[in-house]
Amino acid sequence: MTTEQDLAQASLQAILQTHQNQPGALLPILHDVQDALGFIPDWAVADIAKALNQSRAEVHGVITFYHHFRTTPPAQHTLQICQAEACQARGSRELTAHAEQVLGCSLHGQSADQRIGLEPVYCLGLCSTGPNIQLNDKMVSRVDAAKLDRLLASVKEAQ
Amino acid sequence: MSIRLFVPRDSAALALGADDTAAALAAEAQRRGVDIELVRNGSRGLFWLEPLAEVQTARGRVAYGPVEADDVAELFDALIQGAEHPLGHGLTEEIPYLKNQERLTFARVGITDPLSLADYQAHEGFAGLKRALSMDSAAIVQEVLDSGLRGRGGAAFPTGIKWRTVAQAEAAQKYVVCNADEGDSGTYSDRMVMEDDPFMLIEGMTIAGIAVGATQGYIYVRSEYPHSFDVLNQAIRLAEDAGFLGENILASGKRFQLEVRKAAGAYVCGEETAMLESIEGKRGVVRAKPPLPALSGLFGQPTVINNVISLASVPVILARGAAFYANYGMGRSKGTLPFQLAGNLKYGGLVEKAFGLTLRELLQNFGGGSASGRPIRAVQVGGPLGAYLPESQFDTPLDYEAFAALGAVVGHGGIVAFDDTVDMAEQARYAMEFCAIESCGKCTPCRIGSTRGVEVIQRIQKDEKRPQQIGLLRDLCDTMLHGSLCAMGGMTPYPVLSALNHFPEDFGGAGE
Numbered sequence: 001m002t003t004e005q006d007l008a009q010a011s012l013q014a015i016l017q018t019h020q021n022q023p024g025a026l027l028p029i030l031h032d033v034q035d036a037l038g039f040i041p042d043w044a045v046a047d048i049a050k051a052l053n054q055s056r057a058e059v060h061g062v063i064t065f066y067h068h069f070r071t072t073p074p075a076q077h078t079l080q081i082c083q084a085e086a087c088q089a090r091g092s093r094e095l096t097a098h099a100e101q102v103l104g105c106s107l108h109g110q111s112a113d114q115r116i117g118l119e120p121v122y123c124l125g126l127c128s129t130g131p132n133i134q135l136n137d138k139m140v141s142r143v144d145a146a147k148l149d150r151l152l153a154s155v156k157e158a159q
Numbered sequence: 160m161s162i163r164l165f166v167p168r169d170s171a172a173l174a175l176g177a178d179d180t181a182a183a184l185a186a187e188a189q190r191r192g193v194d195i196e197l198v199r200n201g202s203r204g205l206f207w208l209e210p211l212a213e214v215q216t217a218r219g220r221v222a223y224g225p226v227e228a229d230d231v232a233e234l235f236d237a238l239i240q241g242a243e244h245p246l247g248h249g250l251t252e253e254i255p256y257l258k259n260q261e262r263l264t265f266a267r268v269g270i271t272d273p274l275s276l277a278d279y280q281a282h283e284g285f286a287g288l289k290r291a292l293s294m295d296s297a298a299i300v301q302e303v304l305d306s307g308l309r310g311r312g313g314a315a316f317p318t319g320i321k322w323r324t325v326a327q328a329e330a331a332q333k334y335v336v337c338n339a340d341e342g343d344s345g346t347y348s349d350r351m352v353m354e355d356d357p358f359m360l361i362e363g364m365t366i367a368g369i370a371v372g373a374t375q376g377y378i379y380v381r382s383e384y385p386h387s388f389d390v391l392n393q394a395i396r397l398a399e400d401a402g403f404l405g406e407n408i409l410a411s412g413k414r415f416q417l418e419v420r421k422a423a424g425a426y427v428c429g430e431e432t433a434m435l436e437s438i439e440g441k442r443g444v445v446r447a448k449p450p451l452p453a454l455s456g457l458f459g460q461p462t463v464i465n466n467v468i469s470l471a472s473v474p475v476i477l478a479r480g481a482a483f484y485a486n487y488g489m490g491r492s493k494g495t496l497p498f499q500l501a502g503n504l505k506y507g508g509l510v511e512k513a514f515g516l517t518l519r520e521l522l523q524n525f526g527g528g529s530a531s532g533r534p535i536r537a538v539q540v541g542g543p544l545g546a547y548l549p550e551s552q553f554d555t556p557l558d559y560e561a562f563a564a565l566g567a568v569v570g571h572g573g574i575v576a577f578d579d580t581v582d583m584a585e586q587a588r589y590a591m592e593f594c595a596i597e598s599c600g601k602c603t604p605c606r607i608g609s610t611r612g613v614e615v616i617q618r619i620q621k622d623e624k625r626p627q628q629i630g631l632l633r634d635l636c637d638t639m640l641h642g643s644l645c646a647m648g649g650m651t652p653y654p655v656l657s658a659l660n661h662f663p664e665d666f667g668g669a670g671e
């Protein structure tokens with residue numbers, strides 16, 4: 001019987017294979033692993049280190065340096081709200097406060113039902129039409145409290 | 160004959176519902192039995208009008224916007240005839256915001272289908288590359304030198320000088336690295352080039368490779384730009400298949416290969432040496448200079464590192480000649496810069512103009528004043544490490560030297576406007592906090608100083624021993640300015656001190 005772990009292990013091996021001869025392959029590998037598994041599990045670090053002939057500490061150091069990589073599973077949905085200046089100038093602080101209130105958590109936290117993770121993001125490159133958010137893979141501009149509530153309701157309904 | 164309609168595929172248009180608009184147009188056309196061809200073009204950069212739908216008419220393209228999916232049924236009749244409508248703006252090219260620009264680098268953006276090689280070539284695409292292939296390396300470098308092009312990523316270093324250094328270096332392998340980390344808030348011109356005219360960047364990098372003798376290029380794209388990453392990869396494949404890139408470029412015997420690398424959400428990796436570390440698979444810690452990356456860069460080899468806009472400006476320089484480009488601009492700021500109007504402005508968007516117009520002209524004539532209708536109180540130019548300018552400085556011309564004289568920077572051309580509800584002490588606190596979050600940790604003034612800076616400003620905000628704390632803040636800024644290895648720590652004082660000096664009332668009135 002194949003367990004979930006076996007499947008994950010197989011996809012990790014395939015990823016390592018793909019990047020075998022690529023110079024400076026660590027970031028591409030970490031991206032692929034996170035895209036496939038949602039995060040970079042501890043057990044994968046040893047295999048990645050071995051494939052690249054590096055120490056686990058080195059690989060771990062790289063993972064923790066970059067904000068994008070995570071070592072724990074994400075919530076079912078991720079809401080990122082842009083915190084950077086151009087969105088501040090258009091009301092992102094108020095929008096963030098609203099999100100924290102309706103989700104019952106602060107930035108870097110998860111909603112009480114643990115279904116939505118709330119994260120900061122520093123610019124999505126949509127700076128003329130903020131406040132901007134990203135909900136899972138979708139970026140949305142000109143988001144006010146009412147629009148955010150609608151978007152959150154739509155992902156909650158989805159499952 | 161089918162009617163040609165255009166709905167952009169640029170991220171900014173997508174975030175405002177362009178895909179829904181496109182789907183609604185296709186459905187409406189089918190329902191009515193109207194034969195349409197729907198082109199997904201780039202964005203014109205007039206973001207308050209996105210999603211901007213256009214129709215091709217005998218007179219030219221006619222614009223409607225913002226067109227949401229719900230508007231489509233009612234708009235459709237007018238749209239397909241290019242007729243008048245409350246959402247209509249007449250001929251796109253005649254919209255003053257667009258007509259009053261000098262689009263050299265952005266000449267094709269919004270007009271073409273970003274992934275159509277035929278469109279690209281029909282609009283002067285690859286003319287620069289073809290000319291470069293007929294020249295020797297030194298002549299290409301000279302052309303870039305003569306154009307006066309300076310780095311658009313922030314530091315404004317002459318691009319031709321950098322290229323000459325790499326061209327003259329002896330090495331078996333050299334690299335061209337494009338800095339597409341575009342982390343500055345208020346900027347998106349790199350993103351637009353990558354999504355809306357990717358062949359231009361590919362052409363510019365290929366010319367750079369030929370000029371300096373590099374056969375491998377990397378484009379380091381921030382992870383917040385997934386569309387850019389996808390479009391570039393598709394464009395590279397198309398260019399290779401058509402012989403514009405790869406083993407034997409246009410049968411010249413010259414070789415240049417490109418790989419796109421995804422960053423991982425660290426602002427400091429936009430600093431060129433941190434970026435090299437990141438591409439090599441390491442933590443994005445800044446390297447001490449020397450050695451210059453031009454001599455010992457990626458994997459220790461001579462490397463040209465340029466911003467997206469610097470490289471994207473090269474094709475037109477080669478195609479039209481250095482003098483054509485250098486005729487735009489003022490003083491030592493030659494050519495044009497795609498300014499990005501962002502934040503609290505009524506008409507936010509991309510404005511490519513020759514250097515030399517004033518900040519006020521950008522804010523008023525293009526930006527239309529604040530979006531909120533309140534007075535504009537402060538404008539941050541050049542990203543999170545750029546100074547805040549008060550109203551009294553709005554008549555400064557956009558010119559590298561004029562801004563430097565104010566202790567400000569033009570940087571990557573991001574213009575972020577704030578209205579009079581802004582709290583400048585809070586903006587200063589944020590600047591320190593951003594530095595604390597993003598510091599690579601290599602040097603103490605930046606790593607520790609920024610965290611201390613946040614605490615000190617918080618005390619000022621709470622009115623705890625305010626005069627002493629302001630003195631402390633100034634000392635701290637001084638240490639960061641002079642003791643930091645790179646501009647992350649070295650320029651964070653720009654927004655902080657400009658806020659304190661120009662808006663002392665927000666700090667309890669104890670400014671200079």
Ligand SMILES: Cc1cc2nc3c(=O)[nH]c(=O)nc-3n(C[C@H](O)[C@H](O)[C@H](O)COP(=O)(O)O)c2cc1C
Pocket residue numbers: 309310311312313314315316318338339340341342343426427428429430431432464465466467469470645646647
């Ligand atoms: C903290 C920091 C972040 C930077 N971010 C970027 C960036 O996102 N894009 C960029 O082109 N240059 C950035 N730079 C400037 C680069 O170090 C470098 O000057 C530039 O890529 C050189 O290209 P250019 O000469 O074409 O401007 C940054 C510098 C610092 C100190």
Ligand code: SF4
Pocket residue numbers: 427445597598599600601602603605606643644645646647648649
């Ligand atoms: S100034 Fe900051 S970001 Fe730059 S090298 Fe020093 S610690 Fe790193």
Ligand code: FES
Pocket residue numbers: 067068107108119120
């Ligand atoms: S854990 Fe990365 S932003 Fe919160």
Ligand code: FES
Pocket residue numbers: 082083084085086087088122123124125126127130132344345346
């Ligand atoms: S500052 Fe929010 S998208 Fe750029």
